[in-house]
Amino acid sequence: MQVIFKIFRQNENTGPSFQTYQLDVEAGNTILDCLNRIKWEQDGSLAFRKNCRNTICGSCGMRINGRSALACKENVGSELSRLQQVTASATNLDPTDILPESIPEITIAPMGNMPVIKDLVVDMQSFWDNLEAVEPYVSTRARQVPEREFLQTPEERSRLDRTGNCILCGACYSECNAREVNPEFVGPHALAKAYRMVADSRDDRTESRLEQYNQGTKGVWGCTRCFYCNAVCPMDVAPMDRIGEIKNEILARKNEQDSRSIRHRKVLVELVKQGGWIDERKFGLQVVGNSFKDIKGLISLGPLGLRMLIGGKFPFRFEPSAGTEEVRSLIESVRELEEKRD
Structure with missing residues (x-):
């Protein structure tokens, strides 16, 4: 076909x-x-990266029809079928009712969040720099036992399986909304590798690593949970889930007074537990105002509160949602499961 x-x-x-x-x-x-x-038969000047051709090296990352993927993994048939599904979803039509174009098109562009060097080749220096920033290698503890190998149980090793699949293709980094607006955010690839170090029984720097990954929005709290990194990862590493697991490790060690990011998570869960959804009045006061302990935070809420009042959007009363008891039970059950797992 053409x-x-x-x-x-x-x-x-x-x-x-x-x-x-x-x-x-x-x-x-x-x-x-x-x-x-195309390069061999039509245009030798076209530039793109490639190497293994077998979804191993990650070299051929690029945007194919608007989403980052590996060119060696995606084929023409699946791409045209995906485009048909996207069109059907956008137009509320059955895919079988969409008439194919006389000659279908596939659009190919370079990955995002990295400057273009030429055509489909991007400068990945920031990608590698941010990876290095999380120190993604086991600490020197293993070197203290040179007379034998450092053994792990099958269960300990299994915690590393998913992150070990990462081939550093850059697809998640390319699609990261947080990285696009926040140049300090290290990116989902780096934090997925960071989780591997937190989970590795051979590493002896867990506490210092968690302190590092807890720093402002350049660490785990910079993630906006948009899910794009999970959606495009060709190796099912699920970087957003790994970031969530680092957050859970931090939350287990910290209290609400340590930072606004931690308060945000803990207060949100507690308010949902109380009312089934968030009481926005309490949320702002407890998170930004730190329950009247942060004067600057309270003052910063003033302009927003005034705009909400003028716009008639300030809730003077709060009604718990239906099923609050069920929501509370679910939260408590999840917490019990997490405690048993730990």
């Missing part, structure tokens, strides 16, 4: 543009196969 590939072209410090190439392809051809053919 397919048009609309490919982002750009040299460093020049404006971007799209260039189209038409190929006769099979549904099972990978996107990387198609890029290779």
